[in-house]
Amino acid sequence: xxxxEKKDSLLLLIVAILTMCAPFILNPFPTDSGLAQFNAGYPDxxxxxxxxxxxxxxxxxxFGLTGYLSFGHAAFLGVGSYSAVWMFKLLSMNIxxxxxxxxxxxxxxxxxxxxxxxxxTGIYFSILTLAFAQMxxxxxxxxxxxITNGETGLQLTLSxxxxxxxxxxxxxxxxxxxxxxxxxxSAMDVAMGPWTFTFSVGYYVCAVAxxxxxxxxxxxxxxxxxxxxxxxxSNQTRMNYTGLNPRPYTLAAFVxxxxxxxxxxxxxxxxxxxxxxxxxxxxxxxxxxxxTILGGAGTLIGPVLGAGLIKYFENIFSKxxxxxxxxxxxxxxxxxxxxxxxxxxPFVGKGWHLTLGIMxxxxxxxxxxxLVEGGQRIGRMIRGRKARDAKSTATKPAE
Amino acid sequence: xxxILLQILNGLDKGSAYALIALGLxxxxxxLGVVNFAHGALFMIGxxxxxxxxxxxxxxxxxxxxxQTDFLGNPLxxxxxxxxxxxxxxxxATIIDWSVPLAILxxxxxxxxxxxxxxxxLIKHFYKxxxxxxxxxxxxxxxxxxxxxxxxxxxxxxxxPAPDALSGVMQVLPGVVYPVWRxxxxxxxVLVIGGVFAFLxxxxxxxxxxxxxxxxxxxxxxxxxxxxxxxxxxxxxxxxAGLAGVMYGPINAPNYHMGMDFLVLSFVVVVVGGMGSLPxxxxxxxxxxxxxxxxxxxxxxxxxxxxxxxxxxxVAIIILLTRPRGLMGRKGVME
Numbered sequence: 092x093x094x095x096e097k098k099d100s101l102l103l104l105i106v107a108i109l110t111m112c113a114p115f116i117l118n119p120f121p122t123d124s125g126l127a128q129f130n131a132g133y134p135d136x137x138x139x140x141x142x143x144x145x146x147x148x149x150x151x152x153x154f155g156l157t158g159y160l161s162f163g164h165a166a167f168l169g170v171g172s173y174s175a176v177w178m179f180k181l182l183s184m185n186i187x188x189x190x191x192x193x194x195x196x197x198x199x200x201x202x203x204x205x206x207x208x209x210x211x212t213g214i215y216f217s218i219l220t221l222a223f224a225q226m227x228x229x230x231x232x233x234x235x236x237x238i239t240n241g242e243t244g245l246q247l248t249l250s251x252x253x254x255x256x257x258x259x260x261x262x263x264x265x266x267x268x269x270x271x272x273x274x275x276x277s278a279m280d281v282a283m284g285p286w287t288f289t290f291s292v293g294y295y296v297c298a299v300a301x302x303x304x305x306x307x308x309x310x311x312x313x314x315x316x317x318x319x320x321x322x323x324x325s326n327q328t329r330m331n332y333t334g335l336n337p338r339p340y341t342l343a344a345f346v347x348x349x350x351x352x353x354x355x356x357x358x359x360x361x362x363x364x365x366x367x368x369x370x371x372x373x374x375x376x377x378x379x380x381x382x383t384i385l386g387g388a389g390t391l392i393g394p395v396l397g398a399g400l401i402k403y404f405e406n407i408f409s410k411x412x413x414x415x416x417x418x419x420x421x422x423x424x425x426x427x428x429x430x431x432x433x434x435x436x437p438f439v440g441k442g443w444h445l446t447l448g449i450m451x452x453x454x455x456x457x458x459x460x461x462l463v464e465g466g467q468r469i470g471r472m473i474r475g476r477k478a479r480d481a482k483s484t485a486t487k488p489a490e
Numbered sequence: 491x492x493x494i495l496l497q498i499l500n501g502l503d504k505g506s507a508y509a510l511i512a513l514g515l516x517x518x519x520x521x522l523g524v525v526n527f528a529h530g531a532l533f534m535i536g537x538x539x540x541x542x543x544x545x546x547x548x549x550x551x552x553x554x555x556x557x558q559t560d561f562l563g564n565p566l567x568x569x570x571x572x573x574x575x576x577x578x579x580x581x582x583a584t585i586i587d588w589s590v591p592l593a594i595l596x597x598x599x600x601x602x603x604x605x606x607x608x609x610x611x612l613i614k615h616f617y618k619x620x621x622x623x624x625x626x627x628x629x630x631x632x633x634x635x636x637x638x639x640x641x642x643x644x645x646x647x648x649x650x651p652a653p654d655a656l657s658g659v660m661q662v663l664p665g666v667v668y669p670v671w672r673x674x675x676x677x678x679x680v681l682v683i684g685g686v687f688a689f690l691x692x693x694x695x696x697x698x699x700x701x702x703x704x705x706x707x708x709x710x711x712x713x714x715x716x717x718x719x720x721x722x723x724x725x726x727x728x729x730x731a732g733l734a735g736v737m738y739g740p741i742n743a744p745n746y747h748m749g750m751d752f753l754v755l756s757f758v759v760v761v762v763g764g765m766g767s768l769p770x771x772x773x774x775x776x777x778x779x780x781x782x783x784x785x786x787x788x789x790x791x792x793x794x795x796x797x798x799x800x801x802x803x804x805v806a807i808i809i810l811l812t813r814p815r816g817l818m819g820r821k822g823v824m825e
Contacts, residue, residue: 160622207807211814214525214621218761219810221754222803229803234796373754377629384626437641445641448633455627456615 099309102391106305110298113137114288121285128415129407134278134291136406138362140399141294141301142355147382147394148301148308149351153344154380155389156317158324160217162376163204163224167197167349169231169371171356173238176245176366183255184266186275186296190357197353198346205345209338212327224373231368244367268361270296275362293362300358301395304351309391311347320344381451387461396462404443411439492665497783499662503672503741505779506679507533510734511756512763512771513683514727520703520766521723524613525621527628530753531635532601532728536735537744538639539600540593540650547573547586588653590739597736598729605728609721632749640746650739657740671740678737682730683772689726690768699723703766758806764819774817778802 095103109116118132131137150164171193178189208219231239239245249259253266260266268275270292278291311317323330323337330337360366369375378401386397416435420428438446458465515529550569558566574582585592612631616624651657652671659667690696702709702716709716735744742748759778763770784790785801809816 158622160625207811211810214625214765215761215810215814217625218757219807222758222806222810225754226800226803226807229799230796233799374750380626380629437638442637442641445634445637448630448637452627452630452634455623455630456612459623 093306095309096313099313099391103302103306103309106392106395107302110141110302111295113140113294113298114290118286118288122287123285128410131403131407132289134276134289134294136402137291137294138297138358139402139406141297142358142362143379143382143398143402144395145297145301145304145358146352146355146379147386147398148304149348149355150379151348151383151388151390151394152308152311152320152351153348154383155394156312156320156324157341157344159209159212159341159345160380161208161220161345161348162217162373162380163220163222164348164352164379165373165375166204166224166227166371167201167352168356168359168375169227169366169368170200171197171353172360172366172370173231173245173356174353175357175360176247176364177238179247179253179268179360179364180251181254183253184268185255186268186270186357186361189268189361190300190354193357193360194350194353197356198350201346201349201352202342205342205349209341209345221373221376224371224376228368228371228373231371239366239368242368244365246365268364297358297362300354304354305391305395312391316340316343381447383461385451385454385461387463390461390463393461393463400462401447404447408439408443408446409441413440492663493787495663496666496668497787498780499666499668499672500786501780501783502676502776503779504782505776506676507734507738507752507775508756508759508779509772509775510679510682511731511752512759512775513686513768514730514734515756516760516763516766516768516771517686517727517730518724519760520768521699521720522609522613522617524616525624525628526613527625527753528608528632528635529628529727529731530749530751530756531632532604532731532749533735533738533752534639534744534746534749535604535635536597536601536732537650537739537748538643538735539597539732540590540736540739541643541648541744543593543596544586544589544650547571547589549573551575587655590650590652590736593736594733597732601729601732602725604732605725606721608728609724613724614721632753636746636749643746645746647743647745649743652740675737675741679734682733686726686730687768695719695722755802758802760816762806762809762816764816766820767816767818770816770818778805781805 093100093103114132114137116132117137118130120126120130122130131140146164146168150161153159153161153164174196175186175189175193178192182188204220204223208216208223211219232242247265249263249265251258251265257266273292275293275296276291278289278293281288281290319335319337319340323341327337356366356370359370379398382397382401383394384397385400386395387393413432413436416432416439417428420431423431436442454461458468460467511529511533514532515526518524518526518529548571550571552567552569554565555568556565558568560566571582571586573585576582577585608631612627613624616627652674656670656674658670660670660673662668662673690700698709698714698716699719702714702720706716735748738744755778756775759774760771762778763772763774781801782798786798790797
């Protein structure tokens, strides 16, 4: 299917089904039940899942395949957002030109930064990308205020000169982003028994974009180009001796991953047309690194899993407060209940970052292949005896 | 002339902080070959040692003071810190006032232990793993440490004032007045840096460590337990970062993300100075601190807007591209 091997097309199919049915899958609990707060099936969050999925898939093409650890990828996300919002301000509220522009601008930006940064490898490369990203952040925050609107962030206003379209709607509000008339924020609620499922246009646009991005990344992984990138990761010196110049390949990988980040930024702005400098800070780059590693760098599905997990944690786990905890442990005697609540309290709610940090450390220490490797190990354990033979042939993530 | 001098002075305190953190960072890199992204967190923990001590000294009990009444005539409750009750009001108040400098004594053992535990518990297992893994695991550790601090101390900056005697301004040179504490911080940094260099230069222990930095295997073959010494060096590096943090409190109120803020900059400093080069780290620290303060002058910001924000990164990019081993780095380190 689409020029993929059987295994890959199966994977793509599974991902497609999962993303298309996400409003059902992420809403397992009835709306009125106490567990409803674990439902993640609302449009805002689902959009974030897939958008950060795209971001992480792109990052994985650089880090997972070539092993270049960039700490500055959030800069491309930010650039993508800014260019998309400018397109909304100047041209039209249709998201297609905005996203196209954000991908192109982020690609050009990545070309410049990559051209310079890729002269160095290892930690020097990480520091260079970090320096560039912090520089762009500082510039967006202060000097480039005419373009970025400084610390307030770039927003749409009623006086925007939209060439194709109106500055303001008839009732005097700012027009909403749309795809040939289908408004991004329009959603349809379907009630089925005690469940309520929300289908939003914005989510499905993002989901289709992610599927395309995912398909493209499979093609890149399986192409001779992807093989070349893996070769660069495993031994660059040897590559040099065979007479191959790795620079064009790494640069191409860098630009591609920058364009993915630009696409993610553009989609983010398309869902909610504003852009701020915080998106470019280095901690935001750190987040995408966490996502990729957590899921499994160098694997196809890993980054998407990691992005989903972190965003789920960020939005759902952080809502658990002491009342909820007391509800959970209510069946215990009073003293033990309070003790359990104090014990769990630092890890949930506002402290979810702590859980994230610990989880991330555990993954780096014990599961260098991320959750995907964890899944493979469990699968092997279940299959029992075969494990010993399978160990030698098991697919390892690119090193 | 005075203006130039003032800018140099302005840069010194920030430069001292950069130099101290970068010194520890490069010490760890030079001895163990580990890229420690948790080093900023150690700096932050140091600062919170001072906060902790300040809180401990501030612990108080309430008594009813018959001599003071509120407007209804009821006797007022007054708070007396235990320290004042134990040591007498005058001496006790002095102790409370001097909590930041006193925290140095408190921070040294704490940081040594933290460094030792960190190396034995975590870093030890990452010597053979690629640098990317080291970066990642220490980055995770930094997040964890930062969140623990945030949980216990809250997210707001906590004021840790300098002792009254050292909190005013002084005349450094005719016509140039300058906050006393910043001068103290600079002198303290010079002392610590001098101490570390003297320790490495003049003690047998330091000599072995330096030999180990040059050729670990040979030193090991001579029958010296080099691993143990390197672990101690990690503790020492942690202590240097912690001391930098302890004394930095009065300049900038400690908060839970100060570590991450300084981390990026100190890495830039290390790279500019040359990875693994101790004098390079110190030199680059002061140099970049001073450069930053020059770039913050109104003259510079009006000529090139925003230069104060980007100068350090700009310098780092230029240095990395023209002289990848840094100002004083050896050839071939991590290239």
